[in-house]
Amino acid sequence: xxxxxxxxxxxxxxxxxxxxxxxxxxxxxxxxxxxxxxxxxxxxxxxxxxxxxxxxxxxxxxxxxxxxxxxxxxxxxxxxxxxxxxxxxxxxxxxxxxxxxxxxxxxxxxxxxxxxxxxxxxxxxxxxxxxxxxxxxxxxxxxxxxxxxxxxxxxxxxxxxxxxxxxxxxxxxxxxxxxxxxxxxxxxxxxxxxxxxxxxxxxxxxxxxxxxxxxxxxxxxxxxxxxxxxxxxxxxxxxxxxxxxxxxxxxxxxxxxxxxxxxxxxxxxxxxxxxxxxxxxxxxxxxxxxxxxxxxxxxxxxxxxxxxxxxxxxxxxxxxxxxxxxxxxxxxxxxxxxxxxxxxxxxxxxxxxxxxxxxxxxxxxxxxxx
Numbered sequence: 030x031x032x033x034x035x036x037x038x039x040x041x042x043x044x045x046x047x048x049x050x051x052x053x054x055x056x057x058x059x060x061x062x063x064x065x066x067x068x069x070x071x072x073x074x075x076x077x078x079x080x081x082x083x084x085x086x087x088x089x090x091x092x093x094x095x096x097x098x099x100x101x102x103x104x105x106x107x108x109x110x111x112x113x114x115x116x117x118x119x120x121x122x123x124x125x126x127x128x129x130x131x132x133x134x135x136x137x138x139x140x141x142x143x144x145x146x147x148x149x150x151x152x153x154x155x156x157x158x159x160x161x162x163x164x165x166x167x168x169x170x171x172x173x174x175x176x177x178x179x180x181x182x183x184x185x186x187x188x189x190x191x192x193x194x195x196x197x198x199x200x201x202x203x204x205x206x207x208x209x210x211x212x213x214x215x216x217x218x219x220x221x222x223x224x225x226x227x228x229x230x231x232x233x234x235x236x237x238x239x240x241x242x243x244x245x246x247x248x249x250x251x252x253x254x255x256x257x258x259x260x261x262x263x264x265x266x267x268x269x270x271x272x273x274x275x276x277x278x279x280x281x282x283x284x285x286x287x288x289x290x291x292x293x294x295x296x297x298x299x300x301x302x303x304x305x306x307x308x309x310x311x312x313x314x315x316x317x318x319x320x321x322x323x324x325x326x327x328x329x330x331x332x333x334x335x336x337x338x339x340x341x342x343x344x345x346x347x348x349x350x351x352x353x354x355x356x357x358x359x360x361x362x363x364x365x366x367x368x369x370x371x372x373x374x375x376x377x378x379x380x381x382x383x384x385x386x387x388x389x390x391x392x393x394x395x396x397x398x399x
Contacts, residue, residue: 030056030057030058031056031057031058031117031118031380031381031384031385032057032058032059032060032114032115032116032117032118033053033057033058033059033060033116033117033118033119033120033380034059034060034061034062034110034111034114034116034118034119034120035049035050035053035059035060035061035062035119035120035122036062036064036107036119036120036121036122036127036128036130036131037061037062037063037064037085037122037127038063038064038065038066038091038103038125038126038127038128039066039123039125039127040291041122041123041199041310042122042123042125042127042128043080043082043291044080044199044202044291044310045122045123045145045146045198045199045202046061046082046122047080047081047082047202048198048201048202048205048372048373049120049145049198049373049376049377050082050083051081051373052373052374052376052377053120053377053380054083055377056377056381057381059083060086060087060110060114060116061082061083061084061085061086061087062085062086062087062088062089062107062110063085063087063088063089064088064089064091064103064106064107064126064127064130065088065089065090065091065092066091066092066099066103066125066126066127078290079290079291079292080291087110089102089103089106089107089110090106091103091106093265096126096157099126100126100129100130103126103127103130103131104130104133104134107130107131107134108134108137108138111134111135111138111140112138116140117140117141117384118135118140118141118142118143118171118380118384119131119132119134119135119140119141119142119143120143120145120380121135121142121143121144121145121165121169122144122145122146123145123146124146124149124158124159124161124162124165124309125158125161126157126161128144128161128162128165129160129161129164129165131165132144132164132165132168132169133168135168136168141170141171141383141384142165142168142169142170142171143169143170143171143173143376143380143383144165144166144169144171144172144173145173145198145376146173146174146175146179146197146198147162147165147166147169147172147173147174147175147179147183147192148166148172148174148175148176148178148179148180148181148182148183148188148192149162149175149179149182149309149330149331150162150163150179150182150330151326151328151329151330152328153327153328155236156234156236157235158309162330163186166183166186166188167186167188169191170191170383171191171193171379171380171383172188172191172192172193173193173195173372173375173376173379174192174193174194174195175194175195175196175197175198175199175367175368175372176194176196176197176333176366176367176368177194177366178332178333178366179194180192180194191383193375193379195368195372195375195376195379196367196368196369196370196371196372196375197313197367197368197372198372198373198376199310199313199314199317199367200317200367200368200369200370200372201370201371201372201373203295203314203317203318204317204370206291206292206295207295207299207318209292210292210293210295210296210299211296211299213292214292214293214295214296216289216293216296216297217296217297217300220259220284220286222257222259222300223300224299224300225300225301225302226256226257226302227256227257227258227259227300227301227302228251228254228256228257228258228259228301228302228303228304228305228354229258229259229260229261229297229298229301229303229304229305229306229320230251230258230259230260230283230304230305230306231260231261231263231304231305231306231307231308231311232244232247232260232262232263232266232306232307232325233263233265233266233307233308234307234308234325234326236307236326236345237307237325237326237345238263238265238266238269239269240345241269241273241275243345244266244269244270244273244275244345245273245275246345246346246347246350247305247325247345247347247350248270248275248278248279248282248283249278249347249350250346250347250348250349250350250351250354251282251283251305251350251354252278252279252281252282252283253350253351253354254354255354255355256302256354257284258282258283258284258305259283259284259286259297259301260279260283260284260285260286261286261287261288261289261294261297262279262285262286262287262288263288264288267285295314295318298311298314298315298318298320299318299320301315301320302321303320303321303322303323303354304320304321304322304323305322305323305324305325305350305354306322306323306324306325307324307325307326307345309329309330309331312324312329312331312334312340313331313334313367315334315339315340316331316333316334316339316340317367319339319363321339321340321341321358321360322334322339322340322341323340323341323343323350323353323354324340324341324342324343325343325344325345325350326342326344326345327342327344328342329342333364333366333367337360337361337362337363337364338358338359338360338361338362339360341353
């Protein structure tokens with residue numbers, strides 16, 4: 030029976046792990062490690078409760094710091110756990126510092142390193158997440174790509190061994206969460222809004238929160254929206270709004286609320302007329318839910334959402350935000366480039382197959398997701 034150590038640290042990773050961990054524990058043993066990157070109850074505990082994720086066996090307690098110090102602390106605290114637990118593989122998700130720390134520890138200990146969401150590229154190396162993705166993919170033994178585009182990215186960098194196009198576990202998750210949120214969430218009633226009658230906004234990228242001019246442009250653009258704007262504010266974003274003297278303007282014109290649990294957030298996203306965000310995960314979830322998206326960045330990892338017309342890259346630009354919040358558009362198509370909602374099952378089967386054989390894994394899995 031395979032023994033896998035899964036490493037998570039941020040909300041999007043909790044959602045992905047909820048899908049894979051259930052299937053993994055049906056066929057093997059899992060040791061779940063929470064690095065503590067998202068460490069307060071609003072950003073962490075509620076996700077484990079709502080998504081029925083097993084309590085982590087370990088919480089490293091690594092909180093906010095510079096990227097280098099945070100990653101180093103994760104490596105330092107993770108290595109003895111891996112040594113003690115002696116897993117067959119480390120399973121990593123996404124592009125956070127937790128992901129990179131796991132990749133370094135696993136590769137140094139000569140374990141099988143498996144990366145879920147491999148091959149995503151924004152082509153912007155000033156983003157810490159981009160560096161984390163690239164380094165993790167090149168350290169990994171198994172790269173589970175969510176789309177054909179991600180496969181192409183890996184191949185262009187010479188990463189071809191152990192590469193599989195599995196589809197996206199977030200699609201699996203959103204299919205489950207949409208129905209549950211419609212049945213269970215009361216967030217729209219609590220906020221007094223109707224589906225299709227509000228804009229949802231999220232801002233958390235350092236390139237926006239740590240730059241006063243960018244954050245001011247976003248607040249000013251959203252303040253002129255023709256519909257109410259619901260703004261679940263990340264703690265770091267709140268801190269920056271206060272520091273920059275933007276808090277009063279934000280709270281005067283936007284409905285600033287606390288970060289939401291997964292089901293309430295999915296309900297908000299599903300009911301929004303459109304969403305304005307700098308989050309990669311929210312761009313993709315909006316696409317899955319059929320909610321038009323305005324991305325407050327100049328680039329995206331999820332290029333397929335732009336190509337088919339569901340997502341527009343507008344950056345932290347005041348005038349563009351104002352214009353795009355008013356313009357009506359119809360997406361050109363509704364393709365399914367991220368699989369059929371069974372990525373979690375595929376990932377666990379591929380991991381099991383790899384660990385059961387001493388032979389080299391096939392070079393590239395090229396089966397289409399159509």
